[in-house]
Amino acid sequence: MRIPKESSWWKLPPLALLIATAAMAGTFGRVIPLGGHAADLALDEARQSVYVANFTANRIDVISMATESVTTSIPLPPQPASVALSHDGRFLLVTHFGNFLPPNTPFCGLTVIELPDRGTRTVALADPPLGAAFTLDGWALVVTSREFLRFHPVTGAVEVLDTVENVSANTLPAPPPNFPPQIVAASVAASADGLMVYGLTDTIRFRYDHIARRIFSLGYTAKPPLGPRVVSVDRYGTLYAAGWALFNWKGNLLAQFPHASGQLHVGSHAIDTDRNLLYAQVPEQEGEPPVLMVADADNLTIRERLQLPENLAGRSALTSDGATLYAISDSGLMILPVGGWATRERRLVTSEEQIFLQANFCDARAPSIEFRVEDTSGQATDFDVTSSEPGIRVLPEFGTTPATLRVTVDPVVYATRRGTVEAWLTIRSAGAVNLPPPVRVLVNFRDSDQRGTVIPVPGKLVDILADPVRDRFYVLRQDRNMVLVFDGLTRRLLTTLRTGNTPTQMAITPDRRHLLVANDNSQLANVFDLETLEATHPVVFPPGRYPRSIACSARAVLAASRVMGPQNTIDRVDFQARLATEMPALGVYQNTVNMNTVLVASPNGATILAAQADGGVLLYNASADTFTIARKDFTGLAGPYAASASGLFLVDNVLLNPSLVPVRRLDTGGGRAAGFAFLGENGVMTTIPAGDLPGVIQRVEPARPGNIRPTRMAESPLYGEAGAALTRTLAPLANQNAIISLTASGLTVLPWEYDALTPSPRITAVVSAADFTPAVASGGLISVFGENLGPVSQATSELPLPTALAESCLTVNGRAVPMLYVSPGQINAQLPFEVEGPATMILHTPAGVSESFALTVAGAAGPVKNIPTIVRAANGELATPANPVHWGDTVVIYVTGLGRTTPAVEQGVPAPFDPLAVALVQPEVTLGGVRLPLAYAGMSPGLVGVYQINAVVPYGTPSGLGVPLTISQGGASTTLQVRVVE
Amino acid sequence: MRFTIVSILLMTAGVVPAQVWELGGAAGAGFSGSPAITGPLGQASAGLAGGYAAGAALGQSMGRWAGGEIRYTYRPGDLRLSAGSQEALFKSVTHTIHYDFLLYAQPLEARVRPFVAAGGGIRVFRGAGEEHAYQPLQDIALLTRTQEYKPLVSFGGGVRVALSRRVFLRLEARDYLTRFPSKVITPAFGAEAPGWLHEIVPLIGVSFGIE
Numbered sequence A: 001m002r003i004p005k006e007s008s009w010w011k012l013p014p015l016a017l018l019i020a021t022a023a024m025a026g027t028f029g030r031v032i033p034l035g036g037h038a039a040d041l042a043l044d045e046a047r048q049s050v051y052v053a054n055f056t057a058n059r060i061d062v063i064s065m066a067t068e069s070v071t072t073s074i075p076l077p078p079q080p081a082s083v084a085l086s087h088d089g090r091f092l093l094v095t096h097f098g099n100f101l102p103p104n105t106p107f108c109g110l111t112v113i114e115l116p117d118r119g120t121r122t123v124a125l126a127d128p129p130l131g132a133a134f135t136l137d138g139w140a141l142v143v144t145s146r147e148f149l150r151f152h153p154v155t156g157a158v159e160v161l162d163t164v165e166n167v168s169a170n171t172l173p174a175p176p177p178n179f180p181p182q183i184v185a186a187s188v189a190a191s192a193d194g195l196m197v198y199g200l201t202d203t204i205r206f207r208y209d210h211i212a213r214r215i216f217s218l219g220y221t222a223k224p225p226l227g228p229r230v231v232s233v234d235r236y237g238t239l240y241a242a243g244w245a246l247f248n249w250k251g252n253l254l255a256q257f258p259h260a261s262g263q264l265h266v267g268s269h270a271i272d273t274d275r276n277l278l279y280a281q282v283p284e285q286e287g288e289p290p291v292l293m294v295a296d297a298d299n300l301t302i303r304e305r306l307q308l309p310e311n312l313a314g315r316s317a318l319t320s321d322g323a324t325l326y327a328i329s330d331s332g333l334m335i336l337p338v339g340g341w342a343t344r345e346r347r348l349v350t351s352e353e354q355i356f357l358q359a360n361f362c363d364a365r366a367p368s369i370e371f372r373v374e375d376t377s378g379q380a381t382d383f384d385v386t387s388s389e390p391g392i393r394v395l396p397e398f399g400t401t402p403a404t405l406r407v408t409v410d411p412v413v414y415a416t417r418r419g420t421v422e423a424w425l426t427i428r429s430a431g432a433v434n435l436p437p438p439v440r441v442l443v444n445f446r447d448s449d450q451r452g453t454v455i456p457v458p459g460k461l462v463d464i465l466a467d468p469v470r471d472r473f474y475v476l477r478q479d480r481n482m483v484l485v486f487d488g489l490t491r492r493l494l495t496t497l498r499t500g501n502t503p504t505q506m507a508i509t510p511d512r513r514h515l516l517v518a519n520d521n522s523q524l525a526n527v528f529d530l531e532t533l534e535a536t537h538p539v540v541f542p543p544g545r546y547p548r549s550i551a552c553s554a555r556a557v558l559a560a561s562r563v564m565g566p567q568n569t570i571d572r573v574d575f576q577a578r579l580a581t582e583m584p585a586l587g588v589y590q591n592t593v594n595m596n597t598v599l600v601a602s603p604n605g606a607t608i609l610a611a612q613a614d615g616g617v618l619l620y621n622a623s624a625d626t627f628t629i630a631r632k633d634f635t636g637l638a639g640p641y642a643a644s645a646s647g648l649f650l651v652d653n654v655l656l657n658p659s660l661v662p663v664r665r666l667d668t669g670g671g672r673a674a675g676f677a678f679l680g681e682n683g684v685m686t687t688i689p690a691g692d693l694p695g696v697i698q699r700v701e702p703a704r705p706g707n708i709r710p711t712r713m714a715e716s717p718l719y720g721e722a723g724a725a726l727t728r729t730l731a732p733l734a735n736q737n738a739i740i741s742l743t744a745s746g747l748t749v750l751p752w753e754y755d756a757l758t759p760s761p762r763i764t765a766v767v768s769a770a771d772f773t774p775a776v777a778s779g780g781l782i783s784v785f786g787e788n789l790g791p792v793s794q795a796t797s798e799l800p801l802p803t804a805l806a807e808s809c810l811t812v813n814g815r816a817v818p819m820l821y822v823s824p825g826q827i828n829a830q831l832p833f834e835v836e837g838p839a840t841m842i843l844h845t846p847a848g849v850s851e852s853f854a855l856t857v858a859g860a861a862g863p864v865k866n867i868p869t870i871v872r873a874a875n876g877e878l879a880t881p882a883n884p885v886h887w888g889d890t891v892v893i894y895v896t897g898l899g900r901t902t903p904a905v906e907q908g909v910p911a912p913f914d915p916l917a918v919a920l921v922q923p924e925v926t927l928g929g930v931r932l933p934l935a936y937a938g939m940s941p942g943l944v945g946v947y948q949i950n951a952v953v954p955y956g957t958p959s960g961l962g963v964p965l966t967i968s969q970g971g972a973s974t975t976l977q978v979r980v981v982e
Numbered sequence B: 001m002r003f004t005i006v007s008i009l010l011m012t013a014g015v016v017p018a019q020v021w022e023l024g025g026a027a028g029a030g031f032s033g034s035p036a037i038t039g040p041l042g043q044a045s046a047g048l049a050g051g052y053a054a055g056a057a058l059g060q061s062m063g064r065w066a067g068g069e070i071r072y073t074y075r076p077g078d079l080r081l082s083a084g085s086q087e088a089l090f091k092s093v094t095h096t097i098h099y100d101f102l103l104y105a106q107p108l109e110a111r112v113r114p115f116v117a118a119g120g121g122i123r124v125f126r127g128a129g130e131e132h133a134y135q136p137l138q139d140i141a142l143l144t145r146t147q148e149y150k151p152l153v154s155f156g157g158g159v160r161v162a163l164s165r166r167v168f169l170r171l172e173a174r175d176y177l178t179r180f181p182s183k184v185i186t187p188a189f190g191a192e193a194p195g196w197l198h199e200i201v202p203l204i205g206v207s208f209g210i211e
Helices: A009-021 A180-184 B002-015
Strands: A030-033 A038-044 A049-054 A059-064 A069-075 A080-085 A091-098 A107-114 A119-124 A129-134 A140-144 A147-151 A158-163 A187-190 A196-200 A204-209 A214-219 A231-233 A239-242 A245-248 A253-256 A268-272 A277-281 A291-296 A302-307 A312-318 A325-329 A332-336 A348-350 A354-360 A368-375 A382-387 A392-395 A398-400 A403-409 A419-428 A439-446 A453-456 A461-466 A472-477 A482-487 A493-498 A503-508 A514-519 A524-529 A534-540 A545-552 A557-563 A569-574 A579-582 A597-601 A607-612 A616-621 A626-632 A641-643 A649-651 A654-656 A662-665 A672-679 A682-688 A696-701 A704-712 A730-732 A738-743 A746-751 A762-768 A781-787 A808-812 A819-822 A826-830 A837-845 A853-858 A865-872 A890-896 A924-927 A934-939 A947-952 A960-969 A972-981 B021-032 B036-039 B042-048 B051-062 B066-076 B079-083 B086-090 B092-104 B112-127 B141-143 B147-162 B167-179 B185-187 B196-210
Touching: A038 A180, A038 A312, A038 A325, A038 A332, A049 A080, A049 A332, A059 A080, A059 A332, A080 A180, A080 A187, A091 A129, A091 A140, A107 A129, A129 A187, A129 A196, A140 A187, A158 A214, A180 A312, A187 A231, A196 A231, A196 A239, A231 A268, A239 A268, A268 A325, A277 A312, A354 A368, A354 A403, A354 A453, A382 A392, A382 A403, A392 A419, A461 A503, A461 A730, A461 A738, A461 A746, A472 A503, A482 A503, A493 A524, A503 A597, A524 A545, A534 A579, A545 A569, A545 A579, A557 A579, A557 A597, A557 A607, A597 A641, A607 A641, A607 A649, A616 A649, A641 A672, A672 A730, A672 A738, A682 A730, A762 A837, A762 A853, A781 A837, A808 A819, A808 A826, A890 A960, B021 B042, B021 B066, B021 B167, B036 B185, B042 B196, B051 B196, B066 B112, B066 B196, B079 B141, B086 B141, B092 B147, B092 B167, B112 B167
Parallel strands: A038 A080, A080 A129, A268 A312, A354 A439, A503 A545, A545 A597
Antiparallel strands: A030 A332, A038 A049, A049 A059, A059 A069, A080 A091, A091 A107, A107 A119, A129 A140, A140 A147, A147 A158, A187 A196, A196 A204, A204 A214, A231 A239, A239 A245, A245 A253, A268 A277, A277 A291, A291 A302, A312 A325, A325 A332, A348 A368, A368 A403, A382 A398, A382 A419, A392 A403, A419 A439, A453 A746, A461 A472, A472 A482, A482 A493, A503 A514, A514 A524, A514 A545, A524 A534, A545 A557, A557 A569, A569 A579, A597 A607, A607 A616, A616 A626, A641 A649, A649 A654, A654 A662, A672 A682, A682 A696, A696 A704, A730 A738, A738 A746, A762 A781, A781 A826, A808 A837, A819 A826, A837 A853, A865 A890, A890 A947, A924 A960, A934 A947, A960 A972, B021 B051, B021 B196, B036 B042, B042 B079, B051 B066, B066 B092, B079 B086, B092 B112, B112 B147, B141 B185, B147 B167, B167 B196
């Protein structure tokens, strides 16, 4: 097991935040000092007591769960190191690690405390005991430095189960400062059902199966050491955490904490089986402020970070209801009310983890957006916010929760900037116990020639893969350990799939049925059924192997593994058995590869290319079922990699022929190649130019030298990082309507023919979106019809509505118009409230600028439009003949074009909930000639450009299948028929 | 309609004074007819889905060969529209109250007395389902959450068996005939409602004689 020593921009902000806020924030948990180094604890919920082995003070301290204070102490022989409570609650077994060297007197043994009367009995052992745990039958498993023993607390009988090999106990006295986890250097824990016991020493991990009465032991090496030296077991013994790693009962490493420092005496963890959570302190560096992580108990995805008053320092135990965690800490015992961390503790959360703002040449206004800061406990908690970029401001900069903050971008600062600027908003609080993650702000500046529609996707995205047969594509979000599944047509997120820890790369099996995901911090590769989008049995790798890259040829599935050993290797996967094994050799070559090796299969499954960051390349030939080529023509490789069906390959910016001989270095214009994808015989390449410039996409024809129609992108594509230099960031979709690039803000969707020459746009009509008549109103929804209005079809659910969509932007009297939908023939948008009377509309697209289109916009009391949308409040469904309006019903009538409101609502922005935006000129509604009392008429809260009228249908209203409902405002009216029933 | 019922009762009371009274209950099932609703977009049969029926009756003897009774029948059952493989159901209930004259084939003292019955009253149709924006076959008719009252004509017959001097077993059936309830089963635009809806309700019951 080994931790990668990589530097990542991604972890810098949280780390910086952690250090910056450590001194000022609230903390979670209460410390009970015990005056000595506590070594172990046991919970006795029946007696509402916690027993703590005080290693240096030679006693058991008894702490009341009710009063959270020490009630008594039980003096014992020297060095009580671990404690275990029998399942019937009658016995407390204490091990004594008095492994003193002469002239000191050693004492190694056990003490049995009969809890009802606190009577004690001591048994001497030949070897120092490392730990003990009771099993369901009332016997205790005692692990010494030489043997696994069974001990009966009543009879004192001792049975030898097995011998322990390669374990040497530390001796006393130890040099100061040394703490019990460093001295004893072992931990043993049983599942709550008493059927499984797991243990950990410096050199072995073991499992004791109570039913089989067998010890399963495995030697290991770990770098850094497997600290904290604690074993935590779930209720049923199917899962256990040891040090910084999480294992299943078979011993397969499911996940590990990346970047763990491996300190034996700092940290702790406990598994909450009911909530599928792991509470853990696993420090990343020495001396860092203590933080309790709340992580998923399957792949260690961090959900929350809570600041602790001091370091945990040994075993933790959770009460059976999951409400309270008791943990050994530096001062003695820490009590953590984990059952209420999500709701009862002062915890700051933000409404957004990433904010995306887009400025464009159509819109002269400063980009701006609001987000919320709240305390999940509902309390008023202080906060302050700072931005890492001077041109990106947030107001207010401090306050108390709940609060709405506005992020504003100074366009002057970025007047010449094109592409995306990144800033981090750091949120701190003196009162909150958690470390709220910083909010990432991305501001995109673009000109009309910059292609691509940016779809913001938060998180660290590391790989993208288009499904070859389904209209979907997959993106790996590494920081949340998940695959994001997107629809290829709408580009909407369909679902997410949970992976192992730190997923690095994806592959699809030749039958196109399964998606495989390699993980850098799990010794398994996930397998998902692409028909059902459900996880199936993962591929298990041998101990010490982390699959970082995986590829499927027609004959073999291969994985490039980071190995805890002398060399990293390529492993072969038996997909049916879901097992991987190291290949004895790579054909005639030794099986040793660079840690940063990526594999990619050709689309026809004939070959697998292995590209290494140190410059080496290898080729697996499926027909020969072996590696046939190995070359090293470069001192280093980074950036994209791809394989074609025709035998060509690309790594970095170098085209390789079927023999992996470099045939051409592609021109990157002084920048770096970031993405590449083969499109048949040819390809497309994205590059990152030098300087603060957006990315460039260009076509590549192997037989044709030079750049082919280089086109500026909306923003820069992503590029690899140290430790993961080779990346895949470009995915042409199977439907051949778009090419997706991983870019700074998430995804950038480029039309398949992004560089095609198209005629300038032409507007032929501007009508109300409600009834397609030319009468349009300020703030109303409109449809613009014409030709070449946009290069692709694109709808948005982004709020506020963007003023640039699908690379088109629309202006009316020079004001940018927020848009909902753009296609080549139609645009749906919201007219600005400020526009009234004669107006001129102009459309900008990558192909050019349209001629001016003249229209007239009605003002405060616009022409009411009969969007035939009447909803019965009684059941929230549309009023139709099958769902008629009844006497006494309240109906909600959605319309557009009710004109200005008070307070005024900004264009493109959802109408507020409080205060409501009431129509300046109130409409009148009649049904069958009967005037309906209005409860509200104004903008519909949360919607853009949509108004609603809430009205009550009086008793006695004429009934019938088609009763006329008339809405009148400012001299204009509209009528529709509704069914009314008594 | 309330005036009509009261008039019948008063008239009956005047004709037959001082007779033996019977009070009983009965349970059975209802089987509605399915007349067609025809519209420009198709045709569907409409009525009540089959279901149980239960009721009570208060009867009186009018000499040795005749009698009369006032009867209430509770009949829950979905409103139903069907055409081909499509079907729309909507929870509903009917309440029927009517007065029938009974003519017996055997005299009062006979143990087994077959009879025929005819009378009239009122039937309440009440649509009680949940309305939704879409309903199958809505282009032909609309099943509606409302209620309407319809005059009723009742025909039927059965047999009364004396189990003891004061306990009688009754096996009988009624045909309830009303105008089609077009408020709860509303023909869509352009569709025409059928004229009548009838329902056969066989019942088995026990009654007790009161002198």
